[in-house]
Amino acid sequence: xxxxxxxxxxxxxxxxxxxxxxxxxxxxxxxxxxxxxxxxxxxxxxxxxxxxxxxxxxxxxxxxxxxxxxxxxxxxxxxxxxxxxxxxxxxxxxxxxxxxxxxxxxxxxxxxxxxxxxxxxxxxxxxxxxxxxxxxxxxxxxxxxxxxxxxxxxxxxxxxxxxxxxxxxxxxxxxxxxxxxxxxxxxxxxxxxxxxxxxxxxxxxxxxxxxxxxxxxxxxxxxxxxxxxxxxxxxxxxxxxxxxxxxxxxxxxxxxxxxxxxxxxxxxxxxxxxxxxxxxxxxxxxxxxxxxxxxxxxxxxxxxxxxxxxxxxxxxxxxxxxxxxxxxxxxxxxxxxxxxxxxxxxxxxxxxxxxxxxxxxxxxxxxxxxxxxxxxxxxxxxxxxxxxxxxxxxxxxxxxxxxxxxxxxxxxxx
Amino acid sequence: xxxxxxxxxxxxxxxxxxxxxxxxxxxxxxxxxxxxxxxxxxxxxxxxxxxxxxxxxxxxxxxxxxxxxxxxxxxxxxxxxxxxxxxxxxxxxxxxxxxxxxxxxx
Ligand SMILES: Cc1cc2nc3c(=O)[nH]c(=O)nc-3n(C[C@H](O)[C@H](O)[C@H](O)COP(=O)(O)OP(=O)(O)OC[C@H]3O[C@@H](n4cnc5c(N)ncnc54)[C@H](O)[C@@H]3O)c2cc1C
Ligand code: FES
Numbered sequence: 001x002x003x004x005x006x007x008x009x010x011x012x013x014x015x016x017x018x019x020x021x022x023x024x025x026x027x028x029x030x031x032x033x034x035x036x037x038x039x040x041x042x043x044x045x046x047x048x049x050x051x052x053x054x055x056x057x058x059x060x061x062x063x064x065x066x067x068x069x070x071x072x073x074x075x076x077x078x079x080x081x082x083x084x085x086x087x088x089x090x091x092x093x094x095x096x097x098x099x100x101x102x103x104x105x106x107x108x109x110x111x112x113x114x115x116x117x118x119x120x121x122x123x124x125x126x127x128x129x130x131x132x133x134x135x136x137x138x139x140x141x142x143x144x145x146x147x148x149x150x151x152x153x154x155x156x157x158x159x160x161x162x163x164x165x166x167x168x169x170x171x172x173x174x175x176x177x178x179x180x181x182x183x184x185x186x187x188x189x190x191x192x193x194x195x196x197x198x199x200x201x202x203x204x205x206x207x208x209x210x211x212x213x214x215x216x217x218x219x220x221x222x223x224x225x226x227x228x229x230x231x232x233x234x235x236x237x238x239x240x241x242x243x244x245x246x247x248x249x250x251x252x253x254x255x256x257x258x259x260x261x262x263x264x265x266x267x268x269x270x271x272x273x274x275x276x277x278x279x280x281x282x283x284x285x286x287x288x289x290x291x292x293x294x295x296x297x298x299x300x301x302x303x304x305x306x307x308x309x310x311x312x313x314x315x316x317x318x319x320x321x322x323x324x325x326x327x328x329x330x331x332x333x334x335x336x337x338x339x340x341x342x343x344x345x346x347x348x349x350x351x352x353x354x355x356x357x358x359x360x361x362x363x364x365x366x367x368x369x370x371x372x373x374x375x376x377x378x379x380x381x382x383x384x385x386x387x388x389x390x391x392x393x394x395x396x397x398x399x400x401x402x403x404x405x406x407x408x409x410x411x412x413x414x
Numbered sequence: 415x416x417x418x419x420x421x422x423x424x425x426x427x428x429x430x431x432x433x434x435x436x437x438x439x440x441x442x443x444x445x446x447x448x449x450x451x452x453x454x455x456x457x458x459x460x461x462x463x464x465x466x467x468x469x470x471x472x473x474x475x476x477x478x479x480x481x482x483x484x485x486x487x488x489x490x491x492x493x494x495x496x497x498x499x500x501x502x503x504x505x506x507x508x509x510x511x512x513x514x515x516x517x518x519x520x
Contacts, residue, residue, distance in 0.1 A: 027448070046455045048454070048455055048457070049455060052457075063436070063440060066443070067443075067446060068443075068444050068445060068446055070446065071446045074446075298453060298454070298455075299453055299460075302451070302453060326454055326457055326459035326460075328457060333457070333458070333459065333481070335459050374481075375484075376458075376459075376481055376484035376485045376488075377484045377487065377488070380461070380484070380485060380487075380488035381488060384488065405487060405488070408488075
C-alpha cells in the first residue's frame with residue numbers, strides 16, 4: 001500500500017539510478033513532491049557511450065540524456081542541476097545544499113554514484129584525464145586532434161574501451177597494467193587473454209606487471225612516465241582508469257553504515273528506515289551470495305531503483321535479476337551475466353580464435369556466470385538459467401553441436 | 415522528420431516526429447514512451463527495446479543482424495515481426511511506421 005504520509009521524496013544525485021527511480025515512482029502511483037538534486041550541470045544521462053559512441057563522435061550530446069525535458073514537467077519532477085548536497089540532517093529530515101537551500105524529506109534516496117580514483121602525485125598536473133562524466137569525455141574529445149600517443153593507466157573496461165576508440169583514430173596507445181592480465185578484477189583468464197590479443201592485434205602496446213616509478217613533468221604538464229624497469233614512456237596524455245570510489249561521505253557524516261559503499265538491505269534501505277541508497281554507491285546483498293557487494297553497472301542502477309520504488313510505494317519486491325554487463329571494443333561485444341568470483345573451473349564453448357565464444361564459470365557444481373564474446377546466445381541462455389536458478393551442469397555444455405537454446409529448453413523441461 | 419506511431423499493449427497510440435538517422439528506440443526515449451526501457455542504450459545487448467513491427471513495414475525496416483537475431487531468439491514473446499527498436503534506423507521510407515510494444519515490457 002502506498003503510504004499516504006509520504007509526500008516529499010528527495011533524491012541526492014541525478015544520474016542513471018536517480019532517473020530510473022523517478023520514473024518508477026511515478027509509474028507506481030506516487031504523486032507527492034519529487035526532487036532530484038544533481039551536482040553536474042547536465043540532466044540525467046547515460047555514461048556507457050562516453051567511452052564508446054560519444055568518444056568516437058558518433059553520438060550527439062543530447063542523445064545521452066535519459067529523458068526529454070518534457071518528462072520533468074509532465075511527471076512533475078523538480079530537477080535541481082548544478083546543485084551539490086552538503087549535508088543530511090536525519091533528525092530534522094532535511095538535506096542542505098551548497099547554495100544554501102534546505103529541503104525537507106519524508107524519504108531520502110542517496111544515488112550519488114562513484115568518482116574515479118586518482119593518484120595524489122597526479123593532482124594538479126595537465127595532460128592527465130579521468131573518464132566519468134560528459135565533461136571528461138568532451139575534454140578528451142577536444143584534445144584528440146593533438147594526440148599522437150596516449151597512455152592508459154589501468155586495464156579495466158573503461159580504459160580499454162577508450163583505448164580501442166583512440167587506436168582506431170590512429171593514435172598510439174600504451175596500456176600500463178599492474179597485474180599479469182587485463183580486466184583481472186572483473187573476468188577470468190580466458191577473457192583476459194582474448195582482450196590482450198585483440199588489443200595487440202590492433203597495435204596497442206600493453207605492459208603487464210608494470211609499476212610506475214615516477215610521473216615526469218615539465219612545469220605542470222605531464223611529459224612521460226618512468227617505469228620501475230627504467231623505461232620512460234613519452235606521452236601526450238595519461239588516461240587514468242584505476243577504479244572508482246563510492247560517493248559515501250555524506251552518508252557517513254550522517255552516521256549511516258558504510259564501508260565499500262553505503263550499506264543497504266534487500267529493499268535498498270540503509271540503517272535509517274527513511275533513507276535508501278541505490279546504484280554504484282550502494283553496498284548491497286545479492287541473492288545466493290553470503291557477503292554483500294558493490295556493483296557498478298547500468299542494470300544494477302536500474303534494478304535497485306526499481307526495488308526502492310517498490311518499497312517506497314508498498315509494492316512487492318521485484319524478482320531476482322542476475323547482475324549483467326556489456327562492453328564494446330573494436331567490433332567485439334562482450335556480454336556477461338552472473339559473477340565469476342568465486343569459481344573453481346570453466347567450460348569454453350565456441351571458437352576462441354574466431355572471436356565468437358563463451359566462458360561458463362562453475363563454483364563446484366554450481367553455474368555462477370557466463371562471459372560471452374560476440375555470442376549473444378550463450379549470454380541470453382546463461383542469464384535466463386541464472387535468473388530461474390536452473391541446474392546447469394558443466395557436462396550439459398560439453399557437446400558443442402547442441403545449441404544453447406536446446407540446452408536451455410531441456411533444463412526448463414527437467 | 416518521420417512520423418512513427420507506438421501502440422501500447424492496452425491499445426493506446428502515441429505518434430511522434432522522429433528525426434531521420436536516429437533509431438526507433440531513441441525516438442521513443444526522446445518522447446518518453448513507456449514500455450521501451452532500453453537498458454543498454456542501443457548497444458544491442460539487452461533486448462528491452464523489443465517491438466512488433468506492423469506487417470506493412472516489415473520489408474522497409476530491413477532484416478535483423480545476426481547479433482539482433484540471436485537476442486530475439488531468446489525472447490519468450492518473440493513473433494515473426496519482432497525487432498529490437500534500437501536496430502531500426504528512422505528514414506523517410508518509414509513514414510507512418512507503426513510498432514506495437516509487447517505487454518511483458520510494462
Ligand atoms: C565511461 C563509462 C562507461 C561505462 N560503461 C558501462 C557499460 O558499458 N555498461 C554498464 O552497465 N555500465 C557502464 N558504466 C557504469 C554505469 O554508467 C554506472 O554504473 C551508472 O551510471 C551508475 O548509476 P548511478 O546513478 O549509481 O551513478 P551516476 O550515474 O554516476 O550518478 C550519480 C550522480 O550523483 C551526483 N552526485 C554525487 N554526489 C552528489 C552530491 N553530494 N550532491 C548532488 N549530486 C551528487 C554525481 O555528480 C552524478 O551525476 C560506465 C561508466 C562510465 C563512467
Ligand atoms: S536498447 Fe538494448 S538491445 Fe536495444
